[in-house]
Amino acid sequence: MTATSLRTSPSPSATGGRGSYWITTFGCQMNKADSERMAGILESMGYREAQAELEADLVLYNTCTIRDNAEQKVYSYLGRQAQRKRVNPNLTLVVAGCVAQQEGESLLRRVPELDLVMGPQHANRLDVLLAQVEQGQQVVATEEHHILEDITTARRDSSICGWVNVIYGCNERCTYCVVPSVRGKEQSRLPEAIKLEMEGLAAQGFKEITLLGQNIDAYGRDLPGITPEGRRQHTLTDLLQFVHDVEGLERIRFATSHPRYFTERLIDACADLPKVCEHFHIPFQSGDDEVLKAMARGYTVDRYRRIIDRIRERMPDASISADVIVAFPGETDAQYHRTLDLIEEIGFDQVNTAAYSPRPNTPAADWPNQLSEEVKVERLREINALVERVARQRSARYAGRSEQVLVEGINPKDPEQVMGRTRTNRLTFFPAARAGGGQWQAGDLVEVRIEEVRAFSLSGTAQP
Ligand code: SAH
Numbered sequence: 511m512t513a514t515s516l517r518t519s520p521s522p523s524a525t526g527g528r529g530s531y532w533i534t535t536f537g538c539q540m541n542k543a544d545s546e547r548m549a550g551i552l553e554s555m556g557y558r559e560a561q562a563e564l565e566a567d568l569v570l571y572n573t574c575t576i577r578d579n580a581e582q583k584v585y586s587y588l589g590r591q592a593q594r595k596r597v598n599p600n601l602t603l604v605v606a607g608c609v610a611q612q613e614g615e616s617l618l619r620r621v622p623e624l625d626l627v628m629g630p631q632h633a634n635r636l637d638v639l640l641a642q643v644e645q646g647q648q649v650v651a652t653e654e655h656h657i658l659e660d661i662t663t664a665r666r667d668s669s670i671c672g673w674v675n676v677i678y679g680c681n682e683r684c685t686y687c688v689v690p691s692v693r694g695k696e697q698s699r700l701p702e703a704i705k706l707e708m709e710g711l712a713a714q715g716f717k718e719i720t721l722l723g724q725n726i727d728a729y730g731r732d733l734p735g736i737t738p739e740g741r742r743q744h745t746l747t748d749l750l751q752f753v754h755d756v757e758g759l760e761r762i763r764f765a766t767s768h769p770r771y772f773t774e775r776l777i778d779a780c781a782d783l784p785k786v787c788e789h790f791h792i793p794f795q796s797g798d799d800e801v802l803k804a805m806a807r808g809y810t811v812d813r814y815r816r817i818i819d820r821i822r823e824r825m826p827d828a829s830i831s832a833d834v835i836v837a838f839p840g841e842t843d844a845q846y847h848r849t850l851d852l853i854e855e856i857g858f859d860q861v862n863t864a865a866y867s868p869r870p871n872t873p874a875a876d877w878p879n880q881l882s883e884e885v886k887v888e889r890l891r892e893i894n895a896l897v898e899r900v901a902r903q904r905s906a907r908y909a910g911r912s913e914q915v916l917v918e919g920i921n922p923k924d925p926e927q928v929m930g931r932t933r934t935n936r937l938t939f940f941p942a943a944r945a946g947g948g949q950w951q952a953g954d955l956v957e958v959r960i961e962e963v964r965a966f967s968l969s970g971t972a973q974p
């Protein structure tokens with residue numbers, strides 16, 4: 511997982527009053543969305559954004575513990591700040607997110623300079639927790655907490671593409687994964703609250719919303735209500751139908767999907783609802799049934815194939831991305847090769863790959879059949895090469911085609927270009943200058959003729 515600094519330029523609306531803050535975010539979109547809300551809370555408290563991490567009066571690391579290397583990165587960042595705090599006792603140091611939840615009190619023992627350790631369920635309470643810190647306490651907030659609707663406005667990174675949480679937590683028990691223990695039980699937001707947030711974003715000019723959940727297909731399981739036909743009243747399919755017509759929005763996406771719960775009804779709704787984009791992120795984790803069983807994923811490779819077939823029946827050009835783990839405990843060479851074969855067979859547009867990393871409080875970490883570091887490195891290297899080759903083949907289909915691109919902004923590597931994404935989520939670059947004069951702006955929907963294809967991005971020119 512990569513570390514991203516939330517912002518690089520100061521907020522014009524910030525008025526100051528309490529000093530400056532800096533947030534660095536590690537991990538997944540869930541953490542990024544939490545960081546945006548925490549930044550909003552800090553600004554409403556009178557903090558303004560710092561120009562540089564080492565100048566900030568309050569530093570918040572929103573952490574990830576999905577793999578060991580993600581966790582270790584946090585400790586190296588923290589070491590630097592702890593040193594600063596020894597010469598500047600007014601510095602406020604906060605660790606939020608999944609490492610905070612996992613380590614709790616023991617983080618304070620490891621880094622005594624910390625002021626606040628707060629789990630992800632407490633993100634919306636940052637102001638309350640900081641008030642306790644201001645009274646001179648060292649605070650640890652990791653108890654199970656019902657996530658409250660946030661009344662502050664998130665300080666969002668983009669003004670075009672926004673994230674909206676729909677379900678927090680995860681009730682699955684995949685044997686390798688820390689998420690259920692750090693993110694807690696599933697908590698779905700009410701459809702009305704989700705729609706209200708989306709309407710607010712659309713009114714501000716947002717064009718694309720990604721609905722978020724670790725296991726988004728589980729949306730609504732914890733909400734009451736049964737339809738006259740005996741179905742659950744609240745499902746992701748019903749939610750998509752409910753929010754689809756928010757005026758001003760052009761595109762709706764959702765992630766992450768679990769193959770166990772991905773229904774035909776959902777596929778049909780995606781095909782029928784014009785704003786829902788033809789891109790599906792459905793991690794398969796392994797191409798071998800025995801490994802899937804050991805992972806406790808609750809589906810077979812065949813079931814996965816049927817989902818993809820059905821998607822392609824209804825949306826032939828849909829793009830498919832996934833996550834996969836190699837070198838899971840006991841994974842044989844033959845089992846690993848089934849994963850490679852599946853990548854080739856499905857023809858994924860993008861696959862996030864990882865070598866298995868043993869995590870605290872997960873069953874697989876205690877199994878005796880762990881694979882060596884050499885096997886992990888070698889399998890990861892080989893699978894990455896395959897993923898790139900398959901993605902390149904998939905990209906080839908765009909050559910010469912015209913694709914609708916939603917402009918997100920200037921290409922940071924070439925200010926003459928703008929960048930955006932196709933409906934299928936391929937990053938696309940094209941000249942910023944418009945034929946009749948002026949420039950393409952963030953939020954414009956542009957038909958782009960694709961002239962150059964690469965494994966994970968495209969380039970072209972705007973159609974007249
Ligand atoms: N909820 C999603 C994924 C959440 S975590 C799902 O069920 O698919 C993101 C990805 O990290 C996972 O899909 C998995 O591929 C990877 N991952 C999780 N735990 C891991 C571990 N212990 N070692 C290596 N990769 C892991």
Ligand code: SF4
Binds near residue numbers: 680682683688725
């Ligand atoms: Fe982890 Fe499995 Fe939940 Fe995904 S579904 S977050 S992999 S436990």
Ligand code: F3S
Binds near residue numbers: 536
């Ligand atoms: Fe990492 Fe927590 Fe997300 S462990 S992947 S930040 S849910």
